[in-house]
Amino acid sequence: MRKRRTCLKCGESFVSGGAANRICAECRRLNDRWPLPELLLQLQRGVMRRNGRLIGAALLQAGARRRR
Numbered sequence: 001m002r003k004r005r006t007c008l009k010c011g012e013s014f015v016s017g018g019a020a021n022r023i024c025a026e027c028r029r030l031n032d033r034w035p036l037p038e039l040l041l042q043l044q045r046g047v048m049r050r051n052g053r054l055i056g057a058a059l060l061q062a063g064a065r066r067r068r
C-alpha cells in the first residue's frame, strides 16, 4: 500500500513504500553514502546546547570556514 509521507530528514513529501519507510529515496541514498555523524544528528534535534547557549551554529560556521 502506497502512502504519501513527509520525509523525516528533508521535510519533502514522497510516496512511501511501507510503514517503516519514513525517509525519502534521496535522503536514504545520501545516508548510505555519507552516514551522518552524531554531531549533525544532534544539531538536527536542536540539542546542541551548553550552558544555555546554542553552540551548534558556531560549530557549523567553523566547519564552513574550514572548507573554503
Ligand SMILES: [Zn+2]
Pocket (backbone or CB within 6 Å): 007, 008, 009, 010, 011, 012, 023, 024, 025, 026, 027, 028
Ligand atoms: Zn528526504
